[in-house]
Amino acid sequence: MDKNTLSITDNRTGAQYVVPIFTGTYPRYGAAINAQALRQIKVSEDDFGLMSYDPGFTNTACCKSAITFIDGDRGILRYRGFPIEELAGRCTFLETAFLILHGELPAPAQLQEWHRQIKSHALLHENTKKLMDGFHHDAHPMGMLVSTVAALSTFYPDAKNLHDPVARRLQTYRLVGKMPTIAAYAYRHSMGLPYVYPDEDLSYTGNFIRMMFKRTEVGYKPDPVFERALDVLFVLHADHEQNCSTNAMRSVGSSHADPYVALAAAAAALYGPLHGGANEQVLRMLHEIGSKDKVSDYIKRVKAKEVRLMGFGHRVYKNYDPRARIIKQVADEVFGVTGRNPLLDIALELERIALADDYFIKHKLYPNVDFYSGIIYQAMRFPVEMFPVLFAIPRTIGWLAQWDEMLKDPEQKIARPQQVYVGADCRKTAESAAV
Numbered sequence: 123m124d125k126n127t128l129s130i131t132d133n134r135t136g137a138q139y140v141v142p143i144f145t146g147t148y149p150r151y152g153a154a155i156n157a158q159a160l161r162q163i164k165v166s167e168d169d170f171g172l173m174s175y176d177p178g179f180t181n182t183a184c185c186k187s188a189i190t191f192i193d194g195d196r197g198i199l200r201y202r203g204f205p206i207e208e209l210a211g212r213c214t215f216l217e218t219a220f221l222i223l224h225g226e227l228p229a230p231a232q233l234q235e236w237h238r239q240i241k242s243h244a245l246l247h248e249n250t251k252k253l254m255d256g257f258h259h260d261a262h263p264m265g266m267l268v269s270t271v272a273a274l275s276t277f278y279p280d281a282k283n284l285h286d287p288v289a290r291r292l293q294t295y296r297l298v299g300k301m302p303t304i305a306a307y308a309y310r311h312s313m314g315l316p317y318v319y320p321d322e323d324l325s326y327t328g329n330f331i332r333m334m335f336k337r338t339e340v341g342y343k344p345d346p347v348f349e350r351a352l353d354v355l356f357v358l359h360a361d362h363e364q365n366c367s368t369n370a371m372r373s374v375g376s377s378h379a380d381p382y383v384a385l386a387a388a389a390a391a392l393y394g395p396l397h398g399g400a401n402e403q404v405l406r407m408l409h410e411i412g413s414k415d416k417v418s419d420y421i422k423r424v425k426a427k428e429v430r431l432m433g434f435g436h437r438v439y440k441n442y443d444p445r446a447r448i449i450k451q452v453a454d455e456v457f458g459v460t461g462r463n464p465l466l467d468i469a470l471e472l473e474r475i476a477l478a479d480d481y482f483i484k485h486k487l488y489p490n491v492d493f494y495s496g497i498i499y500q501a502m503r504f505p506v507e508m509f510p511v512l513f514a515i516p517r518t519i520g521w522l523a524q525w526d527e528m529l530k531d532p533e534q535k536i537a538r539p540q541q542v543y544v545g546a547d548c549r550k551t552a553e554s555a556a557v
């Protein structure tokens with residue numbers, strides 16, 4: 123018998139089935155059976171067939187993907203085969219974004235053209251400003267970002283040409299180009315400051331920093347340490363295979379909705395405190411703890427399950443999050459300019475106590491990417507509300523690459539999960555029962 127198969131005996135009927143097993147690049151990581159193969163397992167002819175039950179899709183592969191590889195047990199993250207450590211050390215965010223989308227690092231001429239396209243699409247239609255002006259002064263910037271990205275759909279009806287690769291590429295340039303502008307406008311709106319137009323002479327992150335923080339200076343220059351630190355943070359956040367927000371992008375995109383509304387859905391998923399909203403929650407938690415001597419008490423509350431230790435734990439990383447290590451180095455460089463953020467001492471103490479504690483060891487809870495990113499962002503003067511927005515900007519390329527891959531994949535269909543119905547059996551209203 124073919125070794126790459128699974129034999130199943132249905133003890134309800136005694137029937138036996140042989141189901142093929144297929145693997146991806148790594149047989150140890152990513153062996154699967156086709157869930158449809160279970161449907162032949164029936165107790166009678168009119169039986170629907172067996173399904174698998176998997177709330178939260180903890181063990182369900184929804185696609186074959188060649189973009190990002192994660193080995194959670196070994197703390198490995200690679201984009202298109204390149205280790206995250208190498209990309210963060212040697213490549214800019216825009217080079218990494220090109221790689222994620224196209225599968226190869228850009229040649230110099232390709233990189234120049236990629237830069238040109240992204241920068242030339244950084245401007246927003248002037249009506250977008252009016253739309254953003256309508257938000258209340260204390261509107262959360264993530265709510266503004268989600269709504270504004272969805273509204274872009276109305277400006278670009280050509281985005282509905284999903285099956286035209288040229289049109290798809292144009293939407294990618296637009297979204298990657300405009301996300302920092304929308305993000306900065308959302309912040310400036312909350313501050314009552316005039317919007318700053320993009321400057322194409324600056325790098326992707328340099329321009330974003332300028333649009334955020336420029337006041338009345340004529341020749342505003344972003345700090346090069348902040349510019350590079352943000353660039354590294356953007357590389358680390360660019361993609362993370364099939365997480366909650368990427369799943370939202372693919373799921374909404376699978377109905378052939380345009381990429382603006384699909385990306386708005388992905389950003390909405392990212393906003394949640396268990397996903398990209400976690401870095402905001404980490405800062406709030408560190409403030410709530412207040413000082414190093416209160417850390418032990420807080421850990422007790424975590425162990426009593428009164429609160430979660432934000433910035434700890436991950437669905438896939440059960441050893442350590444490789445992004446958290448790189449971020450710690452970036453933190454040192456930023457604090458070299460800003461001085462040490464006092465919250466860092468509380469964070470380090472939390473990490474020290476948690477990593478030695480049985481509860482955290484048993485549950486395999488380690489600091490994730492969000493544990494230190496918020497402390498760096500705060501040192502760079504980004505307000506806490508902007509943290510999930512700072513996650514959404516670089517993740518845009520990941521969402522778009524995954525969306526592009528999905529549309530080109532002939533095996534993909536509109537996302538439509540099954541359910542196991544546990545509600546009432548067929549019944550009648552009082553009136554019809556009386557007839």
Ligand code: CMC
Pocket residue numbers: 362365395396397398400424429430431432433434435436437438485487490491492
């Ligand atoms: N603090 C305390 N206990 C935790 C934590 C935590 N941060 N995370 C998980 N646990 C415990 C949980 O209580 C449960 O315990 P038990 O088995 O005794 O009931 C066990 O660990 C498994 O938890 P789970 O919620 O089933 O695990 P999950 O894989 O579904 O959740 C997670 C992953 C990231 C949602 C979760 O670890 C969490 O809520 N972390 C805090 C929020 C956070 O930092 N999120 C950012 C993730 S990284 C950025 C991104 O990619 O989105």
